Amino acid sequence: MxxxxxxxxxxxxxxxxxxxxxxxxxxxxxxxxxxxxxxxxxxxxxxxxxxxxxxxxxxxxxxxxxxxxxxxxxxxxxxxxxxxxxxxxxxxxxxxxxxxxxxxxxxxxxxxxxxxxxxxxxxxxxxxxxxxxxxxxxxxxxxxxxxxxxxxxxxxxxxxxxxxxxxxxxxxxxQRAVELEAATRERERLARGIHDSVLQVLALVQRRGAQLGGEAGELARLAGEQETALRALIAGAPPARRDDGPADLRALLRRYASPSITLSAPAGSVPLPGPVARELAAATAAALDNVARHAGGRAWVLVEDEGTAVTVSVRDDGPGFADGRLAEAAAQGRLGVARSIRGRIDDLGGTVRITSTPGVGTEVELTVPRRLKEATWHG
Missing domain, CATH: 1.20.58 (Methane Monooxygenase Hydroxylase; Chain G, domain 1)
Known part of the structure; x- marks a missing residue:
């Protein structure tokens, strides 16, 4: 006790x-x-x-x-x-x-x-x-x-x-009630700041992009979607209900394949619970976004179905980074790896291994168990 x-x-x-x-x-x-x-x-x-x-x-x-x-x-x-x-x-x-x-x-x-x-x-x-x-x-x-x-x-x-x-x-x-009250107050404070800045910018992008058409119109559509999602998030509205049935991870990752991104996956499907597959695919997308930003966009994605677990490896041949760079970026408020990648995989009960050598490249290895405890996922 x-x-x-x-x-x-x-x-x-x-x-x-x-x-x-x-x-x-x-x-x-x-x-x-x-x-x-x-x-x-x-x-x-x-x-x-x-x-x-x-x-x-x-x-x-x-x-x-x-x-x-x-x-x-x-x-x-x-x-x-x-x-x-x-x-x-x-x-x-x-x-x-x-x-x-x-x-x-x-x-x-x-x-x-x-x-x-x-x-x-x-x-x-x-x-x-x-x-x-x-x-x-x-x-x-x-x-x-x-x-x-x-x-x-x-x-x-x-x-x-x-x-x-x-x-x-x-x-x-x-204690839980006090923590919930503190979180609610912090969310309200952030909501006020977001409403006065980010939401107004997204709304402006949506209006101006819709007037310009073309690629700007596509950006306007994406800005409108993000504005709606962000408003729902800060208002505390429950997320839209999604299908929690099995999903094929290979099919979800196939959308990221391109001339600069090579996808290697098993010949058959890679079934996972729907929320798990979507979160693993989102973490992979975040890793590929880092490749596009910092490594020239050339990447290799390998999917391994190990029976009790599934591993997705994202490798690039970019400039790499020195030890301690991720901790330094997190301290500066750049939380792409900490939140978009590690946060997602940690919530799934999985592990993230990042190895990088300056001048050689970086490899991000994401591993999640195929079967999760019920208490691990609340999506």
């Missing part, structure tokens, strides 16, 4: 510290009242001092999330089990049989609550069973009162663990 220094679990840990101090006070009062009936009063005083020291230790330890791991949890349980097992000798079996309370009484519930807060119902139940069984093992006769103590420990572990789980779930939902 995840913990956070500012999370909803903090009050539970604080309440646990208060409980341990209060229960220790009850132990001290009980020990003073029944000290004359103990078999070894001095040993009882020593055990109480150990319990006091351990109460202080856990109060400091559990206050920091980094220390709420297995070492402290295990030590907490071990100390309490030691107190339980020492009780028959310190108090004496005859005194216990006559109704004298056990040495730990309510203080024994400390690790049960700690395990429950840190790990939920299951972990709290395990700690309650271990302490309860140890307590029963030290008794000569198991009666209703002793069983009641074990049942109360189990109830404490289950209830507190359930509350702790609800607290973590509530914290996660709150």
């Amino acid at each position: 995840r913990t956070s220094p500012e999370g909803f679990e903090v009050p539970l840990w604080r309440a646990l510290a208060v409980f341990r101090v209060a229960s220790l006070g009850y132990v001290v009062v009980s020990a003073l009242r029944h000290a004359d009936r103990y078999a070894h009063p001095l040993a009882a005083a020593g055990v109480v001092l150990v319990m006091a020291a351990w109460t202080a230790t856990t109060a400091v330890g559990y206050a920091r999330p980094a220390r709420r791991g297995w070492p402290l949890l295990s030590a907490d349980l071990g100390v309490v089990l030691g107190v339980v097992l020492a009780t028959p000798w310190v108090v004496g079996r005859s005194a216990l049989a006559s109704g004298v309370p056990t040495l730990g009484v309510a203080w024994l519930a400390g690790p049960v609550l700690a395990w429950a807060v840190s790990g939920g119902r299951r972990r709290g139940t395990v700690a309650a069973l271990l302490i309860g069984l140890a307590d029963l093992a030290t008794r000569e006769r198991i009666g209703e009162s002793s069983l009641t103590g074990v049942i109360l420990l189990l109830l404490a572990g289950v209830v507190v663990g359930h509350v702790a789980r609800l607290a973590v779930t509530a914290e996660e939902r709150l």
Whole structure:
């Protein structure tokens, strides 16, 4: 279970510290009242001092999330089990049989609550069973009162663990809500800027290109399509529903073949889920666009169907680039590779490998699994 220094679990840990101090006070009062009936009063005083020291230790330890791991949890349980097992000798079996309370009484519930807060119902139940069984093992006769103590420990572990789980779930939902609100505000801010700049330019290109005709008319049509898509994006409108059935990657890539772009693909079709095939084709198009911009436009595209995965390699004989150039371009805000290529392939659960040698050329290798987990793709 995840913990956070500012999370909803903090009050539970604080309440646990208060409980341990209060229960220790009850132990001290009980020990003073029944000290004359103990078999070894001095040993009882020593055990109480150990319990006091351990109460202080856990109060400091559990206050920091980094220390709420297995070492402290295990030590907490071990100390309490030691107190339980020492009780028959310190108090004496005859005194216990006559109704004298056990040495730990309510203080024994400390690790049960700690395990429950840190790990939920299951972990709290395990700690309650271990302490309860140890307590029963030290008794000569198991009666209703002793069983009641074990049942109360189990109830404490289950209830507190359930509350702790609800607290973590509530914290996660709150965090998602805060992130969503922040993303919405950022989108609204970007939408205002885009509306005042990019959309107006696209609208101007569409109007002027339509008047000029020819190639300018085609540019006007593309500008109009991009303007519509961009308006829908910044307005938060859902994208148009697309066919999610199988698609032939080879057919999608064939449109990019030209005298300067050589496409090599298997003789048969390369079927992939529709969204996967389209995103892989779009990433390939982005790589070819980089070739056109920086490498003269000459490229070779190789499609390999490996059964469980499909790999598309885009190679050129351009000038290449030195190591670190992609990171430098991303830092400058040029995100073609980071977003159009890596972003798409990462969302598909695939990998991107880019190798480049100055003066020799660049190769971009895109690999995606044929079968994706349902949670990977939300298109």
